[in-house]
Amino acid sequence: xxKKFKLAILAGDGIGPEVMEEGIKILEVIKxxxxxxxxxxxxxxxxxxxxxxxxxLPKSTIDGCLNADAVLFGSVGGDKWKHLPVEQxxxxxxxxxxxxxxxxxxxxxxxxxxxxxxHLSPLKSKIVNNGFDILCVRELIGGIYYGIxxxxxxxxxxxxxxxxxxxxxxxEITRIANFAFEIATFRRKKVTSVDKxxxxxxxxxxxxxxxxxxxxxxxxSLNHLYVDNASMxxxxxxxxxDVILCPNLFGDILSDECGMITGxxxxxxxxxxxxxxxxxxxxxxxxxxxxxxKNIANPIAxxxxxxxxxxxxxxxLNIADAIESSVINVLKDGxxxxxxxxxxxxxxxxxxxxxxxxxxxxxxxxx
Ligand code: NAI
Ligand code: MG
Numbered sequence: 001x002x003k004k005f006k007l008a009i010l011a012g013d014g015i016g017p018e019v020m021e022e023g024i025k026i027l028e029v030i031k032x033x034x035x036x037x038x039x040x041x042x043x044x045x046x047x048x049x050x051x052x053x054x055x056x057l058p059k060s061t062i063d064g065c066l067n068a069d070a071v072l073f074g075s076v077g078g079d080k081w082k083h084l085p086v087e088q089x090x091x092x093x094x095x096x097x098x099x100x101x102x103x104x105x106x107x108x109x110x111x112x113x114x115x116x117x118x119h120l121s122p123l124k125s126k127i128v129n130n131g132f133d134i135l136c137v138r139e140l141i142g143g144i145y146y147g148i149x150x151x152x153x154x155x156x157x158x159x160x161x162x163x164x165x166x167x168x169x170x171x172e173i174t175r176i177a178n179f180a181f182e183i184a185t186f187r188r189k190k191v192t193s194v195d196k197x198x199x200x201x202x203x204x205x206x207x208x209x210x211x212x213x214x215x216x217x218x219x220x221s222l223n224h225l226y227v228d229n230a231s232m233x234x235x236x237x238x239x240x241x242d243v244i245l246c247p248n249l250f251g252d253i254l255s256d257e258c259g260m261i262t263g264x265x266x267x268x269x270x271x272x273x274x275x276x277x278x279x280x281x282x283x284x285x286x287x288x289x290x291x292x293x294k295n296i297a298n299p300i301a302x303x304x305x306x307x308x309x310x311x312x313x314x315x316x317l318n319i320a321d322a323i324e325s326s327v328i329n330v331l332k333d334g335x336x337x338x339x340x341x342x343x344x345x346x347x348x349x350x351x352x353x354x355x356x357x358x359x360x361x362x363x364x365x366x367x
Contacts, residue, residue, distance in 0.1 A: 004037040005314050008068035010045040010061065013090060014287025015297035015352075016074025022299035022356025023072060023306055026323065029360045030310075034319055041068070045098075046076025046090035046287075056093035062101060065280075070313040071102075072306065073282035078289050091286075100141060104272035104280055105172070106179050107140040107251065110308065111258035111268065113238075116331045117340060120263030123235065132238040134258045135187065137180040138251025140272055142172045143202070145248050168202045168247065170209055175275065177213040180245040184220045190242035191222050194230045194250050206247060231257060259284055266298025266339045269305035271312055279313045281305040295351045298337040300327055303359055326362035330355075 007027075011020035024040075031038050043061040050056050056076065065071050076090035086092055098104075113121055113131040121128045147165030154160055177193070184191050193210045195203035207224055214222045225233060227250045234241060234257055246254055259268045268284035283301030291297055304327060311320035334346045337355050341347055350358060 003035075003314075003316075004039070005070070006039045006068045007041075007309075008064045008071045009040055009042045010065075010071060010073045011042065012046040012074040012076040012094075012287065013048055013078045014075055014289050014292040016046070016076065016287055018292065018295065018297050018352050019283065019299040019302040020072070020074045022352060022359075023302045025356045025360045026303055026306055026363060029363050030319055030323075033322075033364065034316070036316075036319075045073070046094050047078050047081045049094070050081055050084075050088075050090065056088070056090045057097055062098070065098065065102060070278060070309050071280040072302075072309060073280055074302070075283065075285065075287040077287045078292075098280070099272055102272075102278065102280060103141070103274045105139065105141045105275075106176060106273040107136075107138040107255075107270065108183070108273065108308075108312075109136045109138070109255040109259060109268065109270045109284060110134075110304070111136070111255070111262050113262045114267075114328055114331055116328075117263065117267070119342060119344075120340060121261055122263060123238065123261055127236070128238060128261075130239070132241070132261075133188075134234075134238060134241045134244060135183065136244045136246065136251055136255035136258055137176065137183065138246050138255055139168075139172065139176040139248050140251075141248075142168055143248035166200065166202045166249075168205060170205065173206050173209040174213060177210045177245060178216075179273075179275075180243050181213060181217040181220050184243045185217065188242040189220050191220055191245055192230070192241055192243070193222065193224050193245045194227050194254060195224065195247065196227050196250075197224070198226060202247065210245065227254070230254060234258060235261065255284075264298070264340050265301070266337065267300050267304070269301050269308050271305065271308045273312060277313050277315070279309065281309040281313075295353055296338050297352050298339050299352050299356050300337070300359075303327060303356070322363060322366045326359050326366050329362050329366075330359050 011017040043064040111134045144166040147167040152162045195206045197203040197207045265285040273279040307320045307323035310316045
């Protein structure tokens, strides 16, 4: 039986369209190899949408995303639009509202250190000897980033002050915790929940609710860490972690920490999901204006985002695995973009487009 999926593609700005072109090569191979019917439609977002429609998130793009089964996103932003008021700039005006509109309450970032790249990690080789594989599950649309009141004010003594409010509803914690435990059942069955329950009320509730959810998943082991300790343990023993479950702010920070200990942002995929399996998939990095237009950006973060898309939204695990295996094998054979190139003599430097073609070739022949 031929399966049918609708995919909205939002390439955006900077290196977004460059890496997206390589993603489309991969999608073309998948269509043929796995007999999938993929209905792909492209929409404008970010700076390119501002140039054409005067807004970073046109209605046609929103409708296209709402109509699709999943969204593949490149990146947005660049100096050209920095003169605009901040709320009209591509990142603020496109990505943040899109997450809200699509109700993407989960953000997952996969930080894997593949064994052929373990020398890129800033951590000592005895710590990362066989690589690590951490999945950060971050609550994305609650907590201190969205709580009200928020803003800057003047008090009665004419002192200026600012306020942010951290609020979590029990149901918000329950749904993200459920998600983390579900995902852990397909992995190494371990959840580390991060909070600051020694100081913050929201964290006390967080811990209580996570413990309650954990009762439904007796096969998953759960431990709790305060965020300050978590940041230390990740550096000390990254191999001890499987799924890390975090409120919005802590997840923002820890997912960057986990990403950085892989040594390369060009390799990091991410996904933002809601509970109906719908998701937006994108590289963890931005539009990289310093390297855009040069055909040197690493397309692997985007290609691994496609692998996540097939895993979490389309639930085609064999396709997700085939994409990841081709990436692993290309790396094993020494092919590198500039950002992951070292002085090892067996390494061969590839451009963005030749890396995309190389991975497509491997994928065609993947068993
Ligand atoms: P960035 O992630 O674009 O760049 C940081 C560094 O990482 C740069 O040196 C860049 O060359 C490198 N890098 C990123 N992706 C790479 C890849 N695939 N291959 C090789 N090297 C790569 O972050 P930055 O410089 O803070 O922001 C640049 C622009 O991107 C800004 O306008 C920012 O607002 C926007 N941005 C957009 C995001 C999104 O679309 N989700 C996320 C983060 C930033
Ligand atoms: Mg961040």
